[in-house]
Structure formats: C-alpha cells, structure tokens
Ligand SMILES: Cc1ncc(C[n+]2csc(CCOP(=O)(O)OP(=O)(O)O)c2C)c(N)n1
C-alpha cells in the first residue's frame with residue numbers, strides 16, 4: 099500500500115493518466131501541489147504569464163491533440179483569471195481539466211485572503227465541477243474529472259482543491275482508478291438504428307441535399323467516415339467555422355464554410371436545399387441568421403451526441419442522438435451499394451451550385467495594386483501557399499479571423515484553431531503556444547490583429563523561457579477592424595473607440611524579448627518575409643504586416659434575413 | 673402550459689445550485705421548487721413547476737438530464753398524477769371573524785394548528801388551485817403571513833420514479 103499526501107497524489111495521478119503538459123501559475127493555495135510537481139519529472143509544467151493564457155494554451159493543446167488540456171491555478175485571482183479561458187473551452191466543447199487551489203477548508207466562506215467561490219463563478223461555463231472534501235477522494239475525483247471532460251460532448255471540468263487537502267503531513271492510500279462510473283452519466287455510444295434508417299432513406303431520395311457539419315465531427319474524430327460518406331453520396335458539403343477541415347476543402351464537393359461570413363455558395367445552397375444533413379453542428383445564430391426564415395424548403399436530419407442541441411433553435415425532422423463516428427459508419431453501411439433515387443436532380447443541383455460558384459469567382463476581393471496597402475486576404479493566401487496549406491493556424495477574433503478562415507484552405511481537421519463560440523480576443527497566441535509544444539516539428543502560426551495580440555502578448559516571455567517557435571502573423575490594420583466594419587455598416591462610420599492610437603513599435607517590442615520581427619508594407623516584401631519566417635521551425639518570428647484598414651469582410655449576412663440574404667461587397671447585395 | 677417535473681438528484685453539495693442556476697442561465701421559469709432527501713440518503717427528490725410551450729419544456733428536460741447530478745427525471749404532467757402542496761397561513765381572527773374563519777377552514781378541510789387571542793394559524797394541503805382558493809376566501813378577513821412548500825407530486829398507478 100502506498101501512502102501519499104494529497105499534493106503527491108495529484109502529481110502521481112497526472113502521471114498515471116498520461117498527462118504530458120500542465121499549464122499554470124503558482125500562488126499560496128497551490129504551493130503544496132507545485133512542490134509535488136517539482137519533485138517529479140514526468141509531467142512538464144509550463145509557466146505562463148497570465149492564467150488566461152494557461153487555459154488557452156491547454157485548449158489549443160486539446161484541440162490539436164484530441165486529449166484533455168490541463169491547467170493549474172491558485173485560488174482567488176488565479177482562478178478568476180482563468181474564467182475567460184474556461185468559458186472559451188465550454189462554448190467550443192473542448193476537453194479541459196482545471197485544478198484550482200482554494201483557501202483552507204476551515205476558512206471557506208469567511209472572505210479569507212484570496213478566496214473566491216470559483217465553483218460558483220464557473221458553474222454556468224463548465225460541464226461539471228468538484229470540490230475536494232477529503233484528501234483520500236483525490237484520485238477518484240480526478241479520474242471523474244478527466245472522464246467527464248473527455249467523453250460524450252466534451253467540456254471543461256473544474257476541480258476546487260482547498261489547501262489543507264494537499265498538506266504534506268497527511269498521507270492516504272493511493273490507487274490509480276483505472277475506471278470510474280457515474281450512475282447519472284451515460285453518454286450514448288450509438289444512434290437509434292430506426293432513425294438512422296429513416297435518415298438514409300431521406301438522403302437517398304433527396305433532390306437538393308447539403309451536408310452541414312460542425313465541430314462535433316472534429317472532436318468526435320469522425321472526419322474520415324464523413325469524407326467517405328459524402329464521397330459515396332456525391333452530395334455537396336459545407337461546414338461550420340468549427341468544423342473546417344473535417345472534409346477536405348480542396349475537394350470539389352466542398353462548398354467551404356457557411357454562416358455570417360461563410361461562402362456565397364454555401365449559404366445559397368443551404369437556403370435552397372430540400373434536405374439538410376446536420377452532423378455535430380448546433381444551428382447557432384451565426385449560422386442560421388433568422389431562424390424563422392432558415393432553409394424554408396428543407397427537411398432536417400440532425401445528428402448530435404448532445405440531445406439538448408437537437409431542436410434547440412431549429413426543429414429537426416429526423417433527430418438522431420449519437421456520436422458522429424458511429425452514426426456515420428452506420429449510415430455508410432446502409433448507403434453502400436444503394437443507388438440514389440434522383441441522379442438527374444442531383445446533377446441539376448450541382449449545376450445550380452456551380453453557377454453560384456461561378457457568379458462570385460474572382461470577385462471575392464480586390465487585390466492591392468502596386469503602391470496600395472496590402473489586403474489581408476492576399477496575405478492569408480500567401481501564407482497558405484508558403485506553408486502548403488499544412489500549418490496549424492490559430493486565430494484571434496476579428497476581421498483577421500474571418501480572413502484566415504476564408505482564404506487559408508484546410509484539408510485536415512483540427513488545423514484551424516479558433517474561438518468560434520465565445521469569440522475570445524487573446525485566444526490565438528497562447529493556443530498556438532500549446533500546439534507548438536506538442537507538435538514541435540509542424541508549422542504553427544497565429545494569425546492575429548494588433549488589437550487581439552495586445553491582449554495576450556505577455557506570453558512572448560513564456561515562449562522565450564521554453565523556446566516555443568510559433569510564427570505570429572499580425573494583420574495590422576491599426577484598428578479594431580471588425581468593430582469598425584459594423585460601425586461603417588450600422589453607425590454611419592462613427593468609429594467610436596475602434597481605432598488603435600499609440601500602437602507599440604512591434605518590431606522593437608519583439609526584439610526586446612530576443613525574437614525576430616519583420617515588418618511588411620509592400621507586396622514585394624510579403625513572400626520573402628513569409629519564406630524567411632518559416633525557414634526555421636524552431637524560431638519564433640513575428641510578421642507585422644501593414645494592411646488596408648478600410649477593408650471589410652464579405653460575404654456578410656444581412657441581420658434578421660435568411661441565409662441567402664448577404665452583402666457581397668461594399669456595393670453589392672443578394 | 674404548466675408542467676410538474678420531478679427529479680432524483682445526487683445528494684451532493686452544489687447539486688441544487690446547478691439545477692436552479694440552469695433555470696436562470698437559460699431563461700427558463702420556475703414557479704415553485706420543492707426539495708428534500710428520499711428514503712435513499714444519497715438521493716434528493718426535487719420537484720419544480722414551470723411554464724412553457726412544448727419546445728421549451730423539451731429543452732428544460734434535456735438540459736436537466738445533462739446535469740451530471742441529475743440521476744433521473746419525469747414530467748408528471750405527461751400522465752395521471754397526484755399533486756399536493758402544504759400551506760401554513762396566519763389569519764386575523766378577531767370578533768365575528770373568528771367563527772367565520774373556523775367555518776371556512778372546515779369547508780376546505782384545513783386545520784387550525786395554532787391559536788392566539790388575535791389570530792389562527794391554519795394548515796391546509798391540496799393542489800395549488802385549492803390553496804389559491806383558500807387564500808382568496810381569507811383575504812377579506814386579513815392574511816398576515818403565508819408559507820407554502822411548493823408543489824410535490826407523484827405519478828398515479830404502478831409507475832415509480834426510482835433508480
Ligand atoms: C475579449 C474580447 N473583447 C472584445 C471583443 C469584441 N471584438 C470583436 S472583434 C474586435 C476587434 C479586433 O481587433 P483586431 O484584433 O485588431 O482584429 P481586426 O478585426 O482588426 O482584424 C473586438 C473588439 C471580443 N471579441 N473579445
């Protein structure tokens with residue numbers, strides 16, 4: 099029998115669970131745990147410079163690796179600093195376990211130094227949370243936390259750990275629990291066969307079908323199956339922002355992504371479809387636009403592992419509760435060898451879609467002319483060329499995020515890493531850091547804006563400490579571009595606080611940390627600068643690219659309209 | 673429509689706040705809420721009455737089921753059920769009103785459980801409508817204080833909500 103203190107149990111559990119990295123920041127209530135981490139060398143702790151960055155780094159790691167990200171913070175301000183990152187992970191269903199130090203049990207409720215009811219604060223933004231009430235519970239509670247975070251619809255789990263639970267003097271038996279059971283938690287493992295049959299019948303009979311798939315296919319590791327199914331049927335497919343790459347975007351059947359800034363052909367196809375096959379997507383308002391005008395002629399099949407996602411905003415005709423991978427493979431076996439009923443209708447449908455494609459071909463944006471400021475769009479296209487479409491691309495939030503998603507072509511899942519649900523500025527850089535540490539030989543680039551980058555730029559210091567060679571592509575329009583775009587459209591260009599006065603000299607700033615910065619202002623400088631930036635995989639390089647501050651992101655759905663109601667440029671609309 | 677949802681809940685700290693928090697977070701409404709342990713000390717039974725159309729009620733039950741602490745639930749209003757609520761009321765009982773109150777108490781099959789020279793404390797059980805009617809009848813006399821438990825309920829017949 100092995101007797102360990104609570105703190106040592108935590109360290110041992112993390113080892114036994116196979117955790118490689120833990121992102122955190124120390125403080126009083128977490129010091130016993132830090133001491134236990136110090137006395138082992140299997141779990142590597144990465145010291146960030148702000149707890150929010152710890153959560154985003156763990157989140158980036160989780161998205162890229164498919165394994166839960168792990169965070170360790172102290173009580174009070176440490177824990178509250180982590181809140182934005184927890185909410186970000188929650189909205190995008192990312193598996194994460196957040197260990198929070200807490201004041202001693204006997205002080206709880208007394209407004210003790212650095213006391214915050216973090217379980218209460220995070221209650222609406224976690225999948226579940228635990229408070230440790232006895233050190234001996236630690237192995238089982240941690241196992242439950244990892245199990246809950248990573249199964250079913252994944253999400254963040256908070257574990258609150260009062261300091262006395264980790265005291266070095268009190269030792270209890272430690273056994274690594276290989277399995278846990280929770281009587282009230284049984285995530286579905288497969289869909290209802292009858293419903294799947296019904297869905298497949300509709301699919302075979304459809305005349306104007308569209309696949310609409312989301313992050314659930316990515317987190318559910320169902321991309322291969324999805325690609326197979328879509329290929330077998332020959333149907334068009336559009337994904338959500340979160341679902342990008344689940345089906346190769348370079349394939350003919352891919353229409354790109356849909357919604358507020360989605361592709362013209364995606365939104366048009368959705369609006370005119372007679373059947374929508376939604377898998378692991380949640381019909382959120384950035385996709386559907388006005389739900390009462392949403393896809394007026396379509397029947398809807400909705401596959402989701404979370405029953406509460408189904409018929410939440412748009413009623414499903416064929417609801418299927420189940421994980422994407424198993425439902426898709428059942429669909430494949432039913433579709434196998436079955437001819438579709440209306441091949442000529444599908445052909446006409448494709449002609450229509452190709453017509454929409456042709457309509458916008460070459461008109462998506464106007465590239466810069468010599469002497470003009472660079473367009474963000476062409477910068478992202480160049481990035482895609484130089485990295486052969488193979489980089490991990492994280493983004494912050496704003497115009498640059500949309501441009502990155504529109505103009506980088508993703509053929510693999512988990513390659514666009516972006517805060518889709520919460521839209522958290524500051525996400526991109528620490529997320530890139532978390533990814534790079536786990537994929538040191540891949541290109542990891544954060545496409546950011548000068549506004550967003552300044553929210554988490556302190557992490558340059560973390561990159562310096564651990565030699566993290568991410569690339570940062572700052573699409574510098576010297577303004578809060580997305581805010582400005584809305585002000586142009588809705589407030590007669592009254593730019594209330596959407597400009598960035600007193601930007602730092604990014605060049606000097608980056609050099610202060612000992613890294614390389616390259617400033618780009620012309621088209622001629624662009625590709626060489628990118629080549630230079632990606633020459634060494636292990637070097638952090640910052641590209642400060644001055645781009646046109648007046649550019650807008652298009653298409654853009656018209657508020658309260660249907661999916662097909664879009665502004666296509668500053669002068670065109672559907 | 674009004675629905676009565678009964679929930680078996682893990683008897684854990686924080687479990688109740690998760691249920692209540694869900695209602696405010698998702699903009700669902702709670703009319704009454706009643707909670708107490710069951711014969712199994714690891715479980716509480718919580719009964720909530722809420723109002724909403726079918727879509728809203730479907731969302732409420734799905735989100736409740738998603739909470740890790742919710743072990744099982746039933747929408748009692750989907751079938752035949754018994755609904756009860758207990759109310760304690762202090763009413764003025766002075767002069768002629770003293771007899772008047774006593775008569776009304778008898779009509780409602782309520783009980784006077786405490787007496788002072790100036791007031792009666794009445795205990796009454798029934799469904800929410802009966803309790804409302806009693807309060808209406810007492811209003812002219814003067815209601816001093818009301819304590820209602822909120823609705824508790826159980827399905828009729830052989831149906832059982834258990835693990
Ligand atoms: C933490 C946070 N605060 C505010 C916002 C609102 N917001 C959305 S986009 C944006 C502007 C972002 O500016 P920048 O990072 O420079 O990107 P750009 O749009 O210029 O490309 C703002 C303020 C947000 N998404 N996140």
Ligand SMILES: [Mg+2]
Nearest residue numbers: 547548577579
């Ligand atoms: Mg900007």
